[in-house]
Amino acid sequence: MGEHIIELEGITVRKTDGVLLDRISFRVLRNEFIGIIGPNGAGKTTLLNVIAGFERFRGTLSLFGRRESWRRSRATRLRIGYVPQLFQIDPAFPILASEAVMTGAAGRLGLFRSPGRQEREKAIRLMEMMRVAHLADRPLGQLSGGERQKVSLARAILQQPDVLLMDEPTANLDIAVQKEVLDLISEIHRQEDLTVLFVTHDFNMLPAAMRRAVLLDHGSTVFDGDIDTAMAGKTLSALFRYPLQTFERNGRRFVSYG
Amino acid sequence: MVEHLADILAYPPIQRAAIACVLCGVSCSLLSVFIILMKMPLIGVSMSHAAFAGAVLGMLFNVNPALTGFILCLLAAGILGPLSDRTDMAPENVLGIMFSFLMGLAFLGMGILTRTKAVALNLMWGSLLSLSQTDIVILALITLLLVLFVLLFFKEIRSVLFNRRLAAASGVPERIVYYALLFLTGAVVSSNLATVGGLLIFALLVQPGATALQLTYNLKHFFIISAASGIVACVSGLVVSYIFDLPSGASVVLTATIIFAAAYVFSPKRRMAKLKKKEYGP
Numbered sequence: 001m002g003e004h005i006i007e008l009e010g011i012t013v014r015k016t017d018g019v020l021l022d023r024i025s026f027r028v029l030r031n032e033f034i035g036i037i038g039p040n041g042a043g044k045t046t047l048l049n050v051i052a053g054f055e056r057f058r059g060t061l062s063l064f065g066r067r068e069s070w071r072r073s074r075a076t077r078l079r080i081g082y083v084p085q086l087f088q089i090d091p092a093f094p095i096l097a098s099e100a101v102m103t104g105a106a107g108r109l110g111l112f113r114s115p116g117r118q119e120r121e122k123a124i125r126l127m128e129m130m131r132v133a134h135l136a137d138r139p140l141g142q143l144s145g146g147e148r149q150k151v152s153l154a155r156a157i158l159q160q161p162d163v164l165l166m167d168e169p170t171a172n173l174d175i176a177v178q179k180e181v182l183d184l185i186s187e188i189h190r191q192e193d194l195t196v197l198f199v200t201h202d203f204n205m206l207p208a209a210m211r212r213a214v215l216l217d218h219g220s221t222v223f224d225g226d227i228d229t230a231m232a233g234k235t236l237s238a239l240f241r242y243p244l245q246t247f248e249r250n251g252r253r254f255v256s257y258g
Numbered sequence: 259m260v261e262h263l264a265d266i267l268a269y270p271p272i273q274r275a276a277i278a279c280v281l282c283g284v285s286c287s288l289l290s291v292f293i294i295l296m297k298m299p300l301i302g303v304s305m306s307h308a309a310f311a312g313a314v315l316g317m318l319f320n321v322n323p324a325l326t327g328f329i330l331c332l333l334a335a336g337i338l339g340p341l342s343d344r345t346d347m348a349p350e351n352v353l354g355i356m357f358s359f360l361m362g363l364a365f366l367g368m369g370i371l372t373r374t375k376a377v378a379l380n381l382m383w384g385s386l387l388s389l390s391q392t393d394i395v396i397l398a399l400i401t402l403l404l405v406l407f408v409l410l411f412f413k414e415i416r417s418v419l420f421n422r423r424l425a426a427a428s429g430v431p432e433r434i435v436y437y438a439l440l441f442l443t444g445a446v447v448s449s450n451l452a453t454v455g456g457l458l459i460f461a462l463l464v465q466p467g468a469t470a471l472q473l474t475y476n477l478k479h480f481f482i483i484s485a486a487s488g489i490v491a492c493v494s495g496l497v498v499s500y501i502f503d504l505p506s507g508a509s510v511v512l513t514a515t516i517i518f519a520a521a522y523v524f525s526p527k528r529r530m531a532k533l534k535k536k537e538y539g540p
Contacts, residue, residue, distance in 0.1 A: 006308070026358065052427055053426075053427075054423065054426070054427075074429045074431070077426070077427065077429040078428075078429045079478050080427070081427070081428075082423075082424065082428075083426035084423070085422070087421070091531060092469075092471050092472075092475075092527055092531075093295065093420075094295070094470075094474055094475050094476055094477045094479075094480045095416070095420055095475070095477065096475060096476075099477070100420060102427070103416060103417040103420055103424070104428055104429065105428050106414060106416070106417045106425070106428060106429075107417075107425075107428040107429020107430045108428075109413065110408065111411070111431075113408075113413075114412075114413060115413070139475040155428075156428075159428050159429070164412070170369060189377070
């Protein structure tokens with residue numbers, strides 16, 4: 001049995017408008033790739049926010065063997081990378097793509113230390129890995145959505161985290177770019193030896209490296225197990241309250257209307 | 259004309275006014291970088307009204323108006339930070355509420371002020387020629403503090419300006435940077451009440467940053483261009499006001515607007531964007 005680096009026990013998040021997470025419990029092994037999947041409003045992003053330290057909660061959360069409150073030490077934050085959904089940026093905003101990647105090193109460097117040659121070389125290496133090195137000197141706001149998400153991935157990895165939290169990183173991208181970004185995510189997982197929690201509602205766009213799925217509905221866990229079982233038509237129909245069926249092609253499962 | 263200006267500069271009140279202009283230009287325009295890039299122009303309005311309300315309250319209770327203005331500004335910054343971090347309230351709404359509350363407070367103070375209101379009104383548009391040595395020293399210290407903040411924490415500032423949440427996630431003390439920024443805004447605004455006044459300072463907290471936004475994609479250059487345009491607006495505004503016998507605050511603000519308009523018209527960034535649009539279609 002491997003080491004559990006994330007442990008959630010009875011995690012509950014309440015807001016004035018209701019319960020967003022209701023006693024969520026599961027554990028994550030080092031190097032696992034888990035999909036947090038569910039319909040809109042299921043509590044997926046809230047769950048990611050709890051782990052990232054952006055959300056107050058009740059229950060027990062342990063990260064890297066240490067019990068954590070919603071406030072995080074810098075040391076813990078450095079070990080958790082975060083890739084958000086594609087966000088809007090003013091095209092005139094004064095930041096180049098390479099500078100945006102370099103912001104990933106800001107926390108690790110600490111106060112009063114500027115990024116040196118080592119960080120710059122690592123940033124360029126990561127941009128090469130993400131196939132955006134040729135855009136290093138372009139203003140970030142002028143890149144396409146897919147290019148910006150690749151920059152975002154490079155930024156998160158420059159932080160050298162152990163865990164990568166991804167909140168629908170392929171949302172709002174066209175289908176070809178989605179596939180490219182998903183392949184890059186699987187590559188990062190393998191090369192950087194990362195534990196990945198990947199939030200999505202799109203069953204047809206799952207990274208190949210994903211082996212386990214936690215299905216959420218109305219803030220509760222309705223399934224926790226291997227991805228193939230999660231992809232059963234019956235499970236998904238119940239989750240989305242809509243008749244769905246799954247079929248297999250080239251070793252991959254796809255979801256369609258039933 | 260030049261000789262005449264040199265003669266005028268020999269007078270200590272004019273020297274102090276010129277120094278204050280430069281300091282006001284630097285401090286306000288450095289802050290305007292944050293205000294423009296974080297899209298929070300109401301910060302300037304709220305802070306200037308906090309300073310103004312504080313100063314009026316100081317007059318009401320016979321306490322040094324500059325001190326009470328400064329205290330109320332810091333208080334406003336202390337309330338604004340945690341309130342704008344609440345997820346159930348949009349920061350611009352918090353700023354709007356605070357702005358109207360402080361404006362009400364200032365006018366209430368003005369209404370019940372039994373003494374002459376001329377002194378209080380001076381705080382609205384400043385009076386560069388009646389600055390004391392102490393005013394200049396305070397302004398210089400606060401400007402120095404702001405310059406050091408930008409130089410020492412440039413890396414953290416860039417991260418926070420880019421995206422506060424991502425900065426926090428990557429271990430940058432974003433909340434400290436953001437709160438420090440609010441406190442510095444309070445300090446800069448209250449220390450400039452005597453120079454350009456609470457009403458006109460808003461223009462200097464927006465226009466230099468808006469000017470730089472037209473001209474560069476480099477954040478370091480952004481700070482430099484903003485500071486330079488702030489200094490040019492303040493100094494040339496003062497000279498124009500002297501030559502044509504115009505109110506100095508109004509001249510400074512109108513000069514800043516002209517600089518912004520020129521930057522907008524000749525903006526290389528706008529030209530690039532237009533070319534790109536032509537190349538790729540709408």
